[in-house]
Amino acid sequence: MPAALSVSNLDLRYGKKEILRDLSLEILPGHILALIGPEEGGKSSLLRALNRMADEEGASYCGNILLNGESIFLKDAVTLRRAVGMVPPTPVLFRGTVFDNIVAGLRLQGQRNGGELRRLAEGALAQMGLTEEYTPLLGERADSLPLPARQMVAFLRALALEPELLLLDEPSRSLDAAGVAQMEEALCRIKGRCTVLLATNTLQQAGRIADETALLINGRIVEYGETAELFSNPREKQTEDYLTGRYYERASLSL
Amino acid sequence: MMSKEQCLNFCFLSLCALLALLALGLFLWPVLRLCADATALFLKGEPLLLSLGRSLFFSLRLLALVLLLVVPIAFLIASQSYRRAGRRGLRAALGVLSWLPAVFLGFFARLLFARVLGDGMPAAALTLFLFMLPFLTVRFEDALRAVPEPIRRAGKMLGATERSILFRLIAPRAFGALGRALVLCTERILGEATALLMLHGVAPEGNMLSLELYRLISLQREDSLLLALFLALILCALRLAASYRWDGSPLLASAPSADSTRKRS
Numbered sequence: 001m002p003a004a005l006s007v008s009n010l011d012l013r014y015g016k017k018e019i020l021r022d023l024s025l026e027i028l029p030g031h032i033l034a035l036i037g038p039e040e041g042g043k044s045s046l047l048r049a050l051n052r053m054a055d056e057e058g059a060s061y062c063g064n065i066l067l068n069g070e071s072i073f074l075k076d077a078v079t080l081r082r083a084v085g086m087v088p089p090t091p092v093l094f095r096g097t098v099f100d101n102i103v104a105g106l107r108l109q110g111q112r113n114g115g116e117l118r119r120l121a122e123g124a125l126a127q128m129g130l131t132e133e134y135t136p137l138l139g140e141r142a143d144s145l146p147l148p149a150r151q152m153v154a155f156l157r158a159l160a161l162e163p164e165l166l167l168l169d170e171p172s173r174s175l176d177a178a179g180v181a182q183m184e185e186a187l188c189r190i191k192g193r194c195t196v197l198l199a200t201n202t203l204q205q206a207g208r209i210a211d212e213t214a215l216l217i218n219g220r221i222v223e224y225g226e227t228a229e230l231f232s233n234p235r236e237k238q239t240e241d242y243l244t245g246r247y248y249e250r251a252s253l254s255l
Numbered sequence: 256m257m258s259k260e261q262c263l264n265f266c267f268l269s270l271c272a273l274l275a276l277l278a279l280g281l282f283l284w285p286v287l288r289l290c291a292d293a294t295a296l297f298l299k300g301e302p303l304l305l306s307l308g309r310s311l312f313f314s315l316r317l318l319a320l321v322l323l324l325v326v327p328i329a330f331l332i333a334s335q336s337y338r339r340a341g342r343r344g345l346r347a348a349l350g351v352l353s354w355l356p357a358v359f360l361g362f363f364a365r366l367l368f369a370r371v372l373g374d375g376m377p378a379a380a381l382t383l384f385l386f387m388l389p390f391l392t393v394r395f396e397d398a399l400r401a402v403p404e405p406i407r408r409a410g411k412m413l414g415a416t417e418r419s420i421l422f423r424l425i426a427p428r429a430f431g432a433l434g435r436a437l438v439l440c441t442e443r444i445l446g447e448a449t450a451l452l453m454l455h456g457v458a459p460e461g462n463m464l465s466l467e468l469y470r471l472i473s474l475q476r477e478d479s480l481l482l483a484l485f486l487a488l489i490l491c492a493l494r495l496a497a498s499y500r501w502d503g504s505p506l507l508a509s510a511p512s513a514d515s516t517r518k519r520s
Contacts, residue, residue, distance in 0.1 A: 054411060082414035092409040094424060107411035108423055162411065 002029040002195045003066040003068050003083065003164035005050070005160040007175055010043075010063035012049050012219075019045045020219045023063070027212065034210035034227065035199045038247065042219040043090075043199035047058075047167040050197065051084040052077045067165065082109060087193075089170040091147070091154035098145065100121065101153050105161045120188030124160040127193070128152075128186035148179035150193065168198045170203065184209050203243065215239050217247075307485065310467035313376075316445050317463060320380040325387045326437065328388055333395035334421050340405070346396070352389035361453025364391055374455040375437070377442045379463075382454050383444055391440045398432030442493035445486075 005027045013196055020042045020191070027033045035043040038105075047055040050065060053113040055077060065072045072080050093101050100107075102124060103117040109168040111117060125131045129153065134227040137145070142153060151174050168187075172180045187196065187209050199222060206213050207227060215238075223230060234240045241247040336345050364382035372378040377510045410420040426433065448465035462470060464486045472483075 014382065053408070056411065077416055078416055081412060086412045088405075088409070088412070090405075094406070094409070095428065096498070103416075108277070108410060108413050108419050110419070111493045111504035 001164055002193060004029045004066075004199075005068040005165060005195060005226050006109075007008050007046075007050075008064050008066075008127070010046075010049065010061065010065060012054065012059050012062075014058060018135045018219060019059075021048070022062070023219070023221055024218075025196055025214055025221060025224055027197065029195055031211040032187065032191060032196040032198060032209055034206035034213045035197065035216055036201070036206050036213060037222075037242070039201070040175055043214040043216055044169050045219075046216070047086065047169050047197060050157060050165070051081050051086050053081075053086070064065035069175055070187065078092075082161065083163060084167060085161055087155050087169065087171050089173045090205040091149055091150040093142040093145075093153060096142060097138065098134065098140050098153055101142045102138075102156045103159050109161070120160050121156075124156045126192055127159060128156065129189055130182075130186070139222055148175045148218050150185075151175055151179065152182070159252055163194055166196045168196065170199055170201060172200070172202065180205070196202035203231075215242055216240070306467065306471070309464050310464050311363060313462065314445060314464045317322060317379055317383070320376065321383045321387065321444055322437075322441070324380065324384045324441070327392055329388055329391035329395050332392045335397055336392075337396045346393065347478055348391040349393050355446065357386065357449035358453055361450035364450065369454055370410065379390045379451055379454060382450050383447060386447065387440055387444060388449055390443065394436035395433060396427040398436055401432060402428045424516060438493055438497040442490055442497065445493070446490050476500040 007026070008024050010020055010023040011018065012023075021041075023046065025033070027175075033045065038042055045054060045059075046087045048057075049059065049061065050072070050095060052072060054061075061073065067080070067083070074227065094104050099118075099121060103111070103120045106117055106120060111120075119231070120171070122135075123136050134156070135150070137149070141172075142150065145153065146222075151171065155168075155171060170181055175183060184205065187198070190196070191209075198206070198210060210227045213227040215222045215229050215236075217220065219239060220240075223234060230239065239248065264386070361382065364378065368378040368381045372381070399421075404429065406424055407420055410424045415423070445463070446465055448463070448469060451463055451466055452469070468483050468486055
């Protein structure tokens with residue numbers, strides 16, 4: 001079941017360093033929200049706050065995040081992460097075969113039934129339309145795969161857990177053009193089955209697949225709304241500057 | 256073309272083989288003579304081999320008991336401390352403990368354990384347990400910390416508990432280093448004499464191999480060289496086994512330190 005997510009007045013700090021400031025947004029179940037913005041703008045930090053991986057790095061929060069109406073801070077972090085999948089920008093695969101990696105999350109959560117594992121792995125492949133391409137690779141060693149395929153395996157591993165919310169942190173950073181197209185097609189296929197938050201530096205990617213888009217600069221949401229509306233008719237000057245590339249010109253001039 | 260690492264491995268193995276041949280040449284003749292003498296003595300009713308067998312049996316029983324005590328506790332402490340930011344204090348304490356002189360530890364054990372438990376195997380096992388606990392804990396912790404942090408983080412992202420991350424992701428990757436630590440620990444236990452000597456001296460029978468050697472030498476028996484050689488060979492074999500990379504990675508490849516993997520991540 002796709003989850004509804006609501007972030008209200010969220011501040012996030014690492015020690016004295018403020019990363020996110022007074023951040024609020026809402027995502028409807030099954031929608032894809034793209035987070036765009038310059039590097040160090042807070043996109044990855046927001047994703048890590050949503051599955052509380054930021055806790056591991058000593059983050060402190062103010063404000064609230066509701067997942068299906070329940071505060072994530074009142075939930076056990078392990079239980080939360082079972083409902084919220086995440087794909088980091090650089091794939092980290094475990095030892096073993098591609099199959100072992102796809103079902104790694106299920107095994108780590110205590111699933112032992114071989115038939116059930118196979119069914120869930122095949123389900124994830126089918127969901128992403130990768131059955132033909134990846135079924136012959138299931139017995140291959142995962143570390144022998146090229147980087148784009150490793151990223152897809154990391155994606156499949158997160159998807160095999162059937163998450164309610166999927167966090168993708170620049171998933172196409174290590175992909176070539178074909179890989180990006182494959183990833184976007186897969187995202188379109190899973191649309192509606194889980195809510196997706198996609199942090200990306202590629203505006204075109206956000207334009208192609210996201211229902212809503214939010215622009216984050218210096219830990220603040222500058223503008224947030226429907227993707228088509230935000231791209232064609234930005235309300236804020238900063239958004240317009242960012243979309244047209246003038247933001248970077250000004251940033252370099254101010255240096 | 257051989258890589259630099261392969262060349263180094265080849266040179267190292269060649270050197271080992273050369274040394275082994277040299278050692279074999281040096282030792283083989285006296286060993287054969289000693290074996291012949293020992294067999295002759297045994298056939299005449301001399302109890303040398305019997306004493307050797309008895310001390311070997313005693314050593315193995317003591318070794319098993321100590322490992323049974325020390326391995327789970329060292330692993331438990333290491334599994335709790337390897338991911339703590341504030342583990343410097345614990346590590347410093349373990350470092351100090353691991354460098355405590357065996358004489359001091361033996362003396363302490365004599366004051367405490369020997370009075371409560373008597374002079375038997377339990378007191379000896381507890382003494383060696385105290386002796387090995389910091390040593391093994393530090394090595395286990397190093398082995399667990401050498402596994403790259405992103406692996407642990409990836410496990411967390413998949414909703415795994417700390418226990419399942421430790422047993423299903425970290426420990427299998429650290430298997431080689433954990434095995435080496437265990438072999439080194441075994442070697443140190445078998446070679447340890449001072450602490451046990453301080454604990455209850457040398458018994459007329461039922462000693463660790465090292466103490467049995469001391470007893471035979473103090474009896475001024477020349478054939479005790481056989482036992483010395485036997486013990487030295489066991490210890491050398493264990494030390495060599497500990498230097499082998501069990502996970503199949505090259506023998507001389509430097510293990511990435513925990514800090515460098517953290518920086519990379």
